[in-house]
Amino acid sequence: MTASQVIFYILSAFILGTAVLSVTTAKIFRSAIWLLFSLIGVAGLYFWLEVEFIAAVQIVVYVGGIVVLIIFSIFLTQQSGKEMLKASMLRNIASILSVLFGFALTYNLIYNNNFQAKDKPFDWTVNKIGTQMLETGENGYALPFEVVSILLLAAMVGCIVIAIKSKPEEKNG
Amino acid sequence: MNYSSYIALIPLLPLAGFILLGIFGRKYFKSSSGIIGTGLLLVSTVLSLYTAYKYFFVDGKAGDTYQTITALKFTWLSFSENVSIDMGIILDPISVMMLVVVTFVSLMVHVFSLGYMKGEERFATYYAFLSLFTFSMLGLVVSSNLFQVYIFWELVGVSSYLLIGYYYDKPSAVAASKKAFVVTRFADLGFLIGILILAFYGKSLDIKTLMENLQSSELAAISAASFVGISALTWGLTLIFIGGAGKSAMFPLHIWLPDAMEGPTPVSALIHAATMVVAGVYLVARLFPLFALTHAALSIVTFVGIVSAFLAAIIACTQTDIKRVLAYSTMSQIGYMMFALGISGYGGESGLGYTASMFHLFTHAFFKSLLFLGAGVVIHFIHSNEIKDMGGLRKYLPITNLSFLIACFAIAGIPPFAGFFSKEEILLASYHSNKMVFAVALLTSGLTAFYMFRLYFSIFWNKNTVVNSHHGEGPVSMKLPLVILAFCSIFAGLIPFGEFVSSDGKALDSHFDPLFSIAPVLFGVVGILLAMWMYKKESNKPKQISNSLGGLYKVAYKKFYIDEIYVFITKKIIFNLIGRPAAWIDKNIVDGLMNGIANTTAAVSNWIKGVQSGKVQSYAIYFFGGIVALAIVFLYLWK
Amino acid sequence: MNLSLLIIVPLLTAIVVLLVKGLKQVRTVALIGSAAQLVLCFVLFYFYQQERANGNTANFIFEDNYTWYAPLNINYHIGVDGISIAMVLLTTFVVIAGVLVSWKMERLNKEFFFLLLFLSLGAYGFFIALDLFTLFFFLEVAVIPKFLLIGIWGSGKKEYSAMKLALMLMGGSALVFVGLAGLYFNTNVNGAHSFDLVQIANMNIPIEVQKLFFPFAFIGFGIFTALFPFHTWVPDGHSSAPTAASMFLAGISMKLGGYGCLRVATYLMPDAAHEYSTIIIVLACIAILYGAFATMMQTDLKYINAYSSVSHCGFVLLGIGMLTKTAIDGAVMQMVSHGLMTALFFAVIGMIYDRTHTRQVAQLGGLMKMMPFISTVFVIAGLCSLGLPGFSGFVAEMTVFMGSWEKADAFYRIATIIACASIVVTAVYILRATGKAIMGPVVNNEHLTLYDAGWNEKLAASLLIVGIVIIGVVPFFLKDLISPGTGIIIQKLASLIK
């Protein structure tokens, strides 16, 4: 077993393990932390895959953005130490069964599809990504970029409207 | 004058009367409607008499045979190439005779009613209905087409219905009218199916063509085709006979006739004595060439006829309502006519029964309507139908007394009154063909004499009733018909009927045989004497005799419980076992099924509502479940 | 003659009704409109006879064919033959009578007349349509107004009845739709599918296809015409409906079904009609006799007439099922006859109800005394219903019987006899109702103050009676009118029957 393999399996185990903990642990704050670890693990996997740019984005957006947002909202909404309520037994069993079954089905299909890696170097550079991102012609991603920016704008507007505390009383009074 | 130029007027004039009086009578002819109706009918009567004269004495005969003349014919409704309903008028001996009888008796009744119905609220309506009846009956007798017969047959039925129910606010009248209609309708069902059968094989509805077809080319087919072992021809004729039996109140379809007496008495005289009730006889006579083809059908006719004659006579002896007695007597007499036809053969001497039947029909019309009109005078006078309210009326009602007596002699078959001749011919014919029938007929004739004179003596003799009536026999309009009809009752029998009417159109000699007549006359006289002994004076003899007869009397008095059987069948069986379940099934099962579909839908809807639990995570599970299910179906099951 | 006028006139009338104000104006407009339509129909009848007299032997006359939805080959195609004319005439009679009996409609009269006219529009369109889409369109147009008419102006459990009627009829038209779609996709006119009735009729649809889709079309239309066991909307619907709507429902709406069974199902799929005739006949016989027996037990006048409609419409189906020319003639005649007769019956029941506020036979009695006109009309309607000669019912029923009897086979024979037997049962229930409600002593003394029919009611009843009597006395007019039409239908069948 090569080092790369070892690293991969360790990373995999780490990702999956922390993910499982994240969705099962009873304390919400811990859950968020486990999620953080899991996301970092995924970033590690990207490193291992040698797509460092994505790894960087992953860390910046997820770890730096989303998880922080989540933790922030946890603080806003409740005490961190409190244990969360458990789902009902029935729901749990149904979920486990459906998830296991779904996984078996899906992975069976994927496995049987027998993806064969092409023996070609994967050459990407940040530069290439950057130019393509703003290119308007063939293989250009300018339009998606615009679309996403509008989406972000809209999301922002939406967040502000919804989350900002309205003060009707002040206006009236 | 050619027939076609005026013949249609005979039925159409009364129709015009009906329309005129029916629509405008109430408003505009309230009092004059009687005159209008009678006047129109008078014209018809004159025309019929003229036609009769012309037919019988001028141009009806070709060689030695009376022809069937088609005076008028047009297609009214065609079904297929050959089969169509034609409206037409045929003239042959029996139709011409019937024209005369119907118009004449109807005219008498019209005239009589002028007095009898005076002051009625619905005077105009009454005349409208009478006109409608006359129209229908005339249409019936001159029909050239079997379906035309049926059409007018139905119209006659409805006029009868309307007239019986004339006193519409009397529940008994309403019930009687309904009963009359329904029973005859039931019989008509047979008629209708019979028509269908004959028309199918005969490939025509025209009576003449039909008979020709059936007698020649299609005979084999219709005789061979059979259902339950009985040939189609027999079926067809029997069914048609059922129709006739219904209208003619033959056993066991006679139950409507006594009840029909709820109608105004002149109506009974016209419809339920002289004309409509003989339609069945007429029908059989009309189709006689066909009946002659099959022995079976004729046997049924004979059997039904003789049973009716005898049964009705027995019942008549026990009844106390004078109109009912007359009604049963009518039934009995029609039974005579019926079995006379049944025992008759076709053509020549063997056709004596046919001639006799028609002869009896002819004479019976006069004396029976006379009896009814007389009874009408009595009822009008005493305001009751019950014998027990009557007695000794001869002092108050002399003309009625006399004419009633004449009619009684006529019906009892005492010479030289009209009934004697016709009845004697029937008995003679039956003597020659079937001794058993003859015996019963003879007995019946004795019974007839008995119950008629029982009636006569009870009304006009017996106890003295004190009546403080302010009117006597009524106006001239009421007396005149009595006199005329009495006259006819005396002399009608002298007509050499066989000259004119016979089964094959050829003249038939009179069969008057004084020696043979002894027995029937003797029976008649015995009957009269018996009645005289029992009823001339007020006594308790009748009571004693009826008591000594015990159960038998009761059974006869209760009309052999036939009504009760019918009630049982209709109320208990048809209503309870068919009607009610049908309604129930419809409401609960068929409709329940439809409602059930709706309810099930609602129930299912309620049952699955839990899926929409409001829990977003459950939604997600269902969502994923849907995917998995689809994937499995399309990956593994449905390739 | 522009046939579209038959649709345009009611439409315009309906629109004008919406524009004017007040009961007086509304009803005047409605009356004028429907009278105009009556005149129009007679003009059409006259022109039609002229055309025929001039030797025009085309199957359909006065055809108009406009492309409607070109991509789907859907056309607005109309034209008439004798059968259509007979049905159109029937409609116009019933509509005008309906307007007249609703003369004193107080509540929401504008809406009422609008819906009534709109409903009639559907019927007219249906009867003259020669394109299956057009036909289906008008068929459905005529459903919802009924729902509203019953639900808003009805009585008794009106909502239930209205809903039941609407759903069952829509169920019927759903089945019809499947049948039509099936036909459509099995036609080929120059490479395209077609809804055109004339074109489809000239085509030989494979028998398997016919056998598949005939039941859809037939049952679908059959629901409209009270095919057993889908008749249960009839009693409830009719009895809850306001008078004019009952008249329309029983008089015309049920005929839509009969006409459809004949024109679409039987005409276009003769082989299947032949295959399934046994079943049709059995169902028809059940409807006839069982309907009659069920009627016998009813105590509400409207229920009596509604159930008797089930029974009478059975004759229509029987005639169609027998597949002989005479029987089909009879079926068409029965449609016209029953339309007029039952409309008359409902009209008169409505008049009685308006006055006495009850339809229970037991609570009525001796009406003849107070309302001779209405009572006479009732008796006439009853007599027509029980098939008295001189009225239309007799002619129609007898034609059906004669036609049925042409089939020489024990099965058909028994069916015919069963059908014939119903005339007795009919007599029983009609006379029961008449005897109790019209004749007999007056049950309720309050009724003694009631008044007879007004001019509008008299006119309405007279119109219908005139129609009934004309058919009853001179049936050859009607017969000759419809005969070519049924002849065409039978031609397609002729080869099969032998």
Add this chain to the structure above:
Amino acid sequence: MADIPISHILFVSTALFFIGMYGLFTRRNMITVLMSIEIILNSVNINFVVFNKYLYPDRLDGIFFTIFIITIAAAEAAVAIAIIINLYRSHRSIDVESAEEMKY
């Protein structure tokens, strides 16, 4: 690196996907539900990158897709959190079962 078969990496992503799904099904806290969604999106990202790198290295479709997914995940999370906060204001709870008012 090449000695790891693709299926193994895909195993990780698929497993991650279903772990996320499990969380989404069972967690009663709205925020943890949100976290589960993030896990799901991450698994998809891995898929894209792996496919791109191993199977179709000529173009950068997978990479770009991943980038956009990450962006959208952020937007989605933001909106979701805003909604949750708003909900918390009115319900005083972020238990999923407190938001089950509308049903059937």
Add this chain to the structure above:
Amino acid sequence: MVNDFLILMKQELVITLIIFVLLFVKLSNKDTKNETLINFVNILLALNLVSGFFMIREGNLFGDMFHTDELLTLEKNLLNLGTLIISLQSYNWLKDHKHMPEFYILMLSTLLGMFFMISSNNLLMFYLALELSTIPLAALANFDLEKRRSSEAAFKMIVSSAFSSGLLLFGISLVYGATGTLNFAALSTSFTSTPLNIFAFVLLIAGFGFKISAVPFHLWTADVYEGSPVPVTSYLSVISKGAILFVLVSVLYKVFTPLNESWYNMLFIISVLTMIIGNLFALRQQNMKRFLAFSSIAQVGFILIGITGQSAEGSASVIYFVLVYIFSNLAAFGVINLISATTGKENINDYKGFYKTNPRLSWVLAIALFSLGGIPPTAGFFGKFFLLLAGAGRGNYLLISIAALNMVISLYYYLRIIKAMFMDANENPIEDVKAGWSPKLAMIICVTGIIITGLASGAYQYIYSLVK
């Protein structure tokens, strides 16, 4: 290039312009009257609608990211029309709303997303546009900020949509893995029917199914519709559904042709389930919005039948039906919107005796419901007829029969409301509601549309000519 850009993307550009103007107004903190802004937006939307009929060209932009032609322009125009109608109808609700500009920003950005989705030629673009048209909607659902139900609706929507987009993405990733391309044209040749592909396809269908609320992916629909403000509900049920249907048709017909047989059967199952479940649930509803949610689910079932036709008639009938559906459903929502905004009543029982007090509104609602129920002479009849006819083209008469019978069930609940309005008595009916010119205009447009689009064949023929 710039010229092309301006012409080909003119609809998107106008919407973007509106968004930015509103943003500017909002940020500039000036006290602009709400009414003015609403009118401004409406006018621009109307202009956009009109411009959609002129200078139509076919072409690609941004490589293969954006594609437009006459049909797509028409589809966008239909959505634009619907949005305009909703905007007109929401006048009463919006004119006093504090966040009016934000409402428009969010709504129009989703509209923009739909336009891009329709024009997308590529799974990436499709996905992004889909998210653009979904995420702001979740925020919109929460626009009744103080109402508990509104937040609940928004939460359910965002969770469901995130979950479904997760599955969709997983599907897309598998497609990508199997074919190496995201481009539609390329997919149509390389997407063969291997088990994995079928699975991926099921995931994609589920993603679509979620948006059009096909059973069993529909469960979020009713709750979200009920909780959201009425304008948002109508927007959700008409515009967002219409857009995804357009895309679904073109994707199924043009891209997944190799899976023809599978997707046909899949749609068969889904549509039957959708019709039946939608109907069964709609039967029992008491809340108008929730009722219309389930009825719209059932409608989707019918639309799917049209799609199964897989012919020019099929796609024409779907597009035509969406047009009809815009008119009919928006007419219904228009009335509900008005009543809800003025009286706050949303229950079916509240509508009892409605005809007494509001005869005109009753007729509008009645005509709308008739159209939804497929009753002639309304356009709904034609729409449904064509859908089912298109479906029957494949010869699956079982499906057609089921659909036809489902129409009967659906009629029941439409008539239930008619019954409540016209027949039922009510002590306290809704008072006489005065509609402003704007909702009135919207209703006139809808009713005219309902009556004209069916009887006059122009609309359908135009669509058909484009599809062909």
